[in-house]
Amino acid sequence: MIRNYMKIAWRNLARNKGFSLINIAGLSIGLTCCMLIVLYTKDEVSFDRFEENKDQLYRVKVTISDEKESRTIGSTNAIHGPTFKQEIPEIEAIVRTQSSTFVVKKNNELINQPILFADPNFFEVFTMPLLSGSPGTVLADIHSIVLTEQTAQKYFNTTEVVGRTLDLKIGDNFQAFTVSGVARNCPENSSVQFDAVLPFTFQESMGWTDNEWLGFYMNTFVLLNKNANYQAVVPKINQVFASKSAFEISKIKDFNQKFYFDLQPFLQVHMDSELSEVRNGLGHGSSPIYSYILSGIALFILLIACINFVNLTVARSLKRAREIGVRKVVGSLRRQLVIQFLGESFLVAFIAFVLAIALAQFVLPTFNELANKQLALSYLLDIDLISAYLGLFLFTGFLAGFYPALVLSGFSPAQTLYNRVRFTSRNYLTRGLVVFQFALSVGLVIGTFAIYAQFEFLTNKDLGYNDENLMSFSLGRGGAGRQVLDVVKQELENTAGIEAVAAFNGNYNGTGAKIDGGRTLDFGYIGVDDNFLPTLQIPLEYGRNFSRDFPSDPIQSVIVNEAFVKEAGWKDPIGKEVNFEWKNQKLQVIGVIRDYHYASLKEKIKPLLLTQDPNYGLGKIFVKVAPDDIPATIRTIEKIFRKHVPLLPFEYAFEDITNAKRYEKEGKWKQVITLAAILSIFVSCIGLFGLATFNAESRVKEVGIRKVMGASMVRIVTLLSTDFIKLVLISIIIAIPVSYYAIGLWLNDFPYRIEISGWYFVMAALLAVSIATLTVGFQSVKAALMNPVKSLRSE
Incomplete structure (x- = not known):
């Protein structure tokens, strides 16, 4: 019987090739979309589930609030984790991670290499398999380094590298670090991402860590024991912070911030849209909204395809009316007719499903590029995913065929044989579906x-400044950059093909100061030279620019933006004072610049203050390049850079490209x-x-x-x-x-x-x-x- 049903179904499809092709094409497009989105969603929900300690692992986060706002960050300071572990018995282990970049010497080549600082127990707490080395000892020596397979191949062309050394630039000299282990490349569905790992104890030995309780700049993860309730641990963490930070807070005048520490389950890190910032060992952050939108689109298209199947099947029903009448006259039951028409629906769905698999494989590279993923149809080998696709196939076949089967099987034999079947235009369901x-x-x-x-x-x-042909590069941090800054600027200014040169510190650090008799105002804070505004073509609204004609500018003067003036409520800003109590300085506003977008347009322009404070080193150069022969000008700039900064790789960026990437x-x-x-x-x-x-x-x-x-x-x-x-x-x-x-x-x-x-x-x-x-x-x-x-x- 089933064989007969399928034979008739196949003959019907073959007889109506055009309609069959339309049905199959529509369903296959909808199924392809659903397959790709199922792959995407599976990848999203699979993040970090391979971690052996996933149910006991948490990230420390803190909410900082005052009278104006409240914000939550996933950062801590170096002192937080060890103190919490010492004071709270439920905490079994802590791991601190912090990102940095070091210059690595490979033969005569200098390469900027991202490095992750991590506590020595990093490979014991996180499931990051080692090809060589012991998880408990690979980071025991402060001059050891662990490389991933990819990084080992990059520097040594092999993964058999334990015992070999890598030269990293520390200060003005290179130091040798011994490779103590090689880790497998980080899984694509892992929130923890790194290329190389140095012991956190090394930067502690160098005095690079900050042990203040009110600092927040690294990640801290805690591993609780199996019997611990993390919700009961949170109050204890806040008690420890309150007692330990009390003395530090008491030294700050008019301190009005409040801190609330919490623990975030590690499995929630990847999909946390609130703490979307990914750094210090975390990567591939996402938001559930993307899965919702893509899933909605795929279901919409599949639903539209199923609606089409219904409409086309009903549209062809009149030509099958006599067939149905004859079948009923010779004894076919309605149940048998329903099974026959559902069988035809499932046959179409099956053909569309097979075609969809081939189509999904074909478009998968494009989809990966759009979704920023590395998905593969090999994920289909997962039993849960196979079940999901089987369910999708059954759902599609039933959804597309159920209504037409009921309609067609309900035809009256007398009406069909006398050609009196009528589907009037009052078919509200069909029209409603359209x-x-x-x-x-x-x-x-x-x-x-x-x-x-x-x-x-x-x-x-308009960003408020001209980013066209505006090139930037760094001279490095510390004293070396300051010493060569003026020399490099002078040589660049005398180079053909360069229209303007400026320097600034490369950061938009947040800070605060007093205005108008004691009110605190928070703002961004950057150091610039005299040429910064003209090079970027940022117009002054009031007052003047910094100038060497006013030798007191570096220690007495600042420039602010319009957002600063608006936040301060000033009508006449020139001459107003900004009181930096924390460095015992009162500075006067000499100019107001038009607001410019120094960050993404997805962020509102915030108050900004420009300074020439001599203690604020300028290590980044802006060069306005003439459009005539940009490649030749870049080569000239590189020669000047290598002449004065031989221990750093020359890396540059054009601001218009950087802005577009945002x-x-x-x-x-x-x-x-x-x-x-x-x-x-x-x-x-x-x-x-x-x-x-x-x-x-x-x-x-x-x-x-x-x-x-x-x-x-x-x-x-x-x-x-x-x-x-x-x-x-x-x-x-x-x-x-x-x-x-x-x-x-x-x-x-x-x-x-x-x-x-x-x-x-x-x-x-x-x-x-x-x-x-x-x-x-x-x-x-x-x-x-x-x-x-x-x-x-x-x-």
């Missing part, structure tokens, strides 16, 4: 226009949403084509009569198309308010954003109506051109 799927498609198109507009705004907005995520989402909109429109039009076919076939005799009575082709096409255009217009009316609300929510995350334009909705509506008209019009013209003799000869 409205629903087009509303989804129009919503995605509107979203695409909005995302495009916001992305163009982010990448083309919006790579938005750029990728623009591509994802655009692709989703195109697919949804395409698949929706397949459904509309099916409904138009159904309508034309059910009204074929009406069309014939109208033609015999003299109706023109234009009138017939209009008659057949009007109802469908109405459906599309209804879908547009539904999509507009929903899209407007969703776009508004998305734009709220951007402090600098576009205004939602009515053109997005007009363009999306015109596009939807145009595509729908072409889709329906094709079938309507085909019906209008049919010979009325053929359609009426049976009457």
Whole structure:
């Protein structure tokens, strides 16, 4: 019996090749999207689950609050972890991690190498398998270093490197570090990422660590014993901090900050959108919103494809009416007919499923690039994933075939054999499904226009300074950079192809000071030279720039931005005092610059203060390069750099490229949403084509009569198309308010954003109506051109 069902199903598919192809294509596109998103979601939820201590491992985080704001960070200081372990018996172990970069000498080549400082028990607490070396001893010696396979190959072309040495630049000299172990490359689904690990005890021996209780600049992880309740440990951590930090806090006048320490389960680190900053050994941070959006898009497209299957199957039902009538007359039960039609649905779903696997493999590299992943269909070998895909296959086949099976199996034998089956245009379910799927498609198109507009705004907005052909590089930290700064600047200024040269300290550190008799104002704080403003072409709104004509500027004067003036509430800022109590300095404002975006446009411009404090070393150079021959100018700059800074690699960046990279995520989402909109429109039009076919076939005799009575082709096409255009217009009316609300929510995350334009909705509506008209019009013209003799000869 089953064999007979499948044989009939196959014959029916072969007989209606066009409709079968449309059905299979639509379902395979929807299934492909779902497969890729299932892979993506599986990768997201699998992060860090290989860690043996995952259920006992936590990251220390702290919430800092005052009268104005409250913020949570995942950072601590060097003293926090060891003290917590000493004072709290439930803490079995602690691991501190901190990122840094060292110059490594490889033969005569200098390479900047990212290094992770970690406590000696790092490889015991975290599941990072070693190819060589013992987890408990690889970081025991302060001059030992552990490399990953990739890093070992990079420097030695082999992984058999235990006992060999690597020269790292410490201060102005190179020191040899002995390779004590080689670790496997960090898994892609691991939050912990590193290339090389040095013992944390080394930087402690160098005096590089800060043991103040109010400092926060590294990660601290705690391993609790198996019987500990982390919620009971949190109050103890806060008690220890309160008692240990009391003396330090008492020395700060008018201190008004509050601190609350907490423990974050390690399995929550990857998907924590609040603490999205990834550094100090953590990487690949994500947000659950991405999984939600991608899953929603995939389900929408699959749902649209299933709706198409329903519409096309019902549209073809009239041609199978006599078959159903004959089957019922000779004794077929409705249950058997339902099984037959569901069997046809599952056959289509199976073919689409196989095609979707091939299509998913084909587009996977592109998807990986968009999603910033390294996914592979080998994940399918996972039993849970196989079960998920099997469930997806069964769900798709049942969803697509259940309603048509019920409708077709319910035909009356008498009506079908006498050709009296009628599906009138009052098929509200079918029409409602078309409205629903087009509303989804129009919503995605509107979203695409909005995302495009916001992305163009982010990448083309005036930043308040000119980043075109603006090159930057570092002279390094410490005394060496300061000693060569003036010499390097002078040589660059005398070089052809260079229009301007400036120096600054390379940071936008946050600090605070008193204004207007005692009120504290928080702001960014950078050191600059006299040429900084003209080189970046940042205009002054009031006052003057720093100048060598005023020798007292470095110790008496500062420049602030408009945001600083606004926050301070000053109407006449020139001459106002900024009191740095912590360094016993009162400085006067000599100028106000226009606000410029020194950070991403996803961050609001904050108060900023520029200083020439001689204690604030300037180690970064800005060079305005003439556009004539940029490569030759870069080579000249590199020669000057190597002449004066021989122990550092020459690494440079152009500000316009750096700024563009800040919006790579938005750029990728623009591509994802655009692709989703195109697919949804395409698949929706397949459904509309099916409904138009159904309508034309059910009204074929009406069309014939109208033609015999003299109706023109234009009138017939209009008659057949009007109802469908109405459906599309209804879908547009539904999509507009929903899209407007969703776009508004998305734009709220951007402090600098576009205004939602009515053109997005007009363009999306015109596009939807145009595509729908072409889709329906094709079938309507085909019906209008049919010979009325053929359609009426049976009457």
